[in-house]
Amino acid sequence: MIDTSALQGKTAAYYTLGCKLNFSETSTFGQMLQQMGVRTVPKGESADICLINTCSVTEVADHKCRQAIHRMVRQNPGAFVVVTGCYAQLEAETVADIEGVDLVLGSNEKARLIQYLSEEFCKKASSAEPEANRMRFKVQKTKDINSFAPSCSRGNRTRYFLKVQDGCSYFCTYCTIPYARGFSRNPSVHSLVEQAEQVAREGGKEIVLTGVNIGDFGESTGERFFDLVKALDQVEGISRYRISSLEPDLLDDELIEYCARSRAFMPHFHIPLQSGSDHVLKLMHRRYDKALFAHKIRLIKEKMPHAFIGVDVMVGMRGETPECFEECYDFLNGLDITQLHVFPYSERPGTAALKIPYIVSDHDKKVRSKRLLELSDQKTHGFYEQFIGKEAEVLFEKAPRGKVMHGFTKNYIRVELPALEARQEYDNQLMNVRLLDFNHDKTALCVELNRQNI
Numbered sequence: 001m002i003d004t005s006a007l008q009g010k011t012a013a014y015y016t017l018g019c020k021l022n023f024s025e026t027s028t029f030g031q032m033l034q035q036m037g038v039r040t041v042p043k044g045e046s047a048d049i050c051l052i053n054t055c056s057v058t059e060v061a062d063h064k065c066r067q068a069i070h071r072m073v074r075q076n077p078g079a080f081v082v083v084t085g086c087y088a089q090l091e092a093e094t095v096a097d098i099e100g101v102d103l104v105l106g107s108n109e110k111a112r113l114i115q116y117l118s119e120e121f122c123k124k125a126s127s128a129e130p131e132a133n134r135m136r137f138k139v140q141k142t143k144d145i146n147s148f149a150p151s152c153s154r155g156n157r158t159r160y161f162l163k164v165q166d167g168c169s170y171f172c173t174y175c176t177i178p179y180a181r182g183f184s185r186n187p188s189v190h191s192l193v194e195q196a197e198q199v200a201r202e203g204g205k206e207i208v209l210t211g212v213n214i215g216d217f218g219e220s221t222g223e224r225f226f227d228l229v230k231a232l233d234q235v236e237g238i239s240r241y242r243i244s245s246l247e248p249d250l251l252d253d254e255l256i257e258y259c260a261r262s263r264a265f266m267p268h269f270h271i272p273l274q275s276g277s278d279h280v281l282k283l284m285h286r287r288y289d290k291a292l293f294a295h296k297i298r299l300i301k302e303k304m305p306h307a308f309i310g311v312d313v314m315v316g317m318r319g320e321t322p323e324c325f326e327e328c329y330d331f332l333n334g335l336d337i338t339q340l341h342v343f344p345y346s347e348r349p350g351t352a353a354l355k356i357p358y359i360v361s362d363h364d365k366k367v368r369s370k371r372l373l374e375l376s377d378q379k380t381h382g383f384y385e386q387f388i389g390k391e392a393e394v395l396f397e398k399a400p401r402g403k404v405m406h407g408f409t410k411n412y413i414r415v416e417l418p419a420l421e422a423r424q425e426y427d428n429q430l431m432n433v434r435l436l437d438f439n440h441d442k443t444a445l446c447v448e449l450n451r452q453n454i
Contacts, residue, residue, distance in 0.1 A: 008037035018055025024161035054085035058346035073100030165211030200237030215250025276331030316365035318356035340376035
């Protein structure tokens with residue numbers, strides 16, 4: 001049994017980069033420390049413990065991770081600094097060498113975090129030697145990428161994030177995720193239903209299903225993602241589920257049809273495309289072509305005409321000639337989708353893509369990204385405009401005092417309630433609103449509450 005008494009009253013600061021799965025895991029770390037008597041540090045104060053959860057999807061992400069680590073060390077002098085996540089796994093030695101970092105740790109090794117923190121603060125409490133003269137220990141520990149660490153929490157958010165899967169067995173030529181998170185694995189449907197039931201008991205109304213490749217659910221248990229969806233849909237008290245990201249080849253037609261008639265699964269999909277060129281898709285070793293992707297979009301819109309569809313697309317992959325990019329642009333332009341998540345291809349050490357001879361310049365990557373982002377804005381604004389003047393149900397999320405309150409409709413339209421109308425008791429409440437015009441930066445629709453809500 002680890003003596004955690006030295007952690008009582010300590011403060012912690014958290015910083016997360018990357019995907020929703022990382023946010024879920026950070027929240028779980030925070031929840032665990034809170035149970036040990038550690039509270040989240042108030043804004044503007046220095047923390048005793050810092051935890052940075054990193055991402056390594058691109059070279060830019062790596063750079064942001066290093067910046068975040070240096071910033072947290074600088075802003076929290078003397079803190080015990082823990083770095084976890086994909087960048088920490090892939091570049092453990094680099095991270096361990098950063099001045100101020102005390103522990104490089106995998107997200108599946110929560111018990112070790114408590115052990116090291118307890119040892120550190122017990123030593124501080126018992127040592128009369130000045131902090132500046134003590135040699136701080138540094139531990140390098142890479143991530144456990146074989147087991148599954150459950151995670152279902154909301155942190156300081158309103159919506160819960162339920163980790164249903166981890167790892168990936170696909171080995172796309174540009175990606176290092178299998179090396180950072182291991183092969184695909186998952187818990188049982190039964191255990192996830194139990195976690196959802198606990199969320200309902202805590203008053204949660206919306207759960208986002210997260211993972212690395214959640215459509216691959218079942219590798220560990222012989223079940224299917226569709227089995228999970230049907231089981232979660234029966235959990236009483238949960239009003240909404242969202243599927244964070246689902247590969248097009250794993251998005252079964254029967255799953256789309258079920259979501260269209262389900263009780264709680266929202267008309268909201270996020271589907272990675274990566275390229276709208278069949279030639280580039282083959283270079284990436286993706287497991288579908290344009291025709292299959294277009295079929296999935298058409299079926300979603302046929303069954304759920306008002307569905308929000310987000311799409312990931314990569315620009316500047318090795319082998320993406322100007323002709324391939326134009327093919328991609330035209331394909332995306334012709335799809336009935338809502339939003340594009342655009343990111344440039346980044347060279348990742350050890351990946352098969354480095355063997356592809358045609359290299360896209362940084363200038364061309366920026367030009368292509370700009371064009372796709374402009375296309376995304378057009379599609380998103382066009383989608384939002386359809387609903388101006390209509391009524392919708394919104395789940396509101398808590399906002400800082402004096403700030404606008406935001407929330408999302410069933411089909412993921414972001415809305416804002418003016419600060420003067422916002423009230424703390426609206427947090428985590430499903431409320432009927434009328435959708436008005438765009439806000440000042442056109443990222444959300446302003447709303448007014450229906451009188452029956454008040």
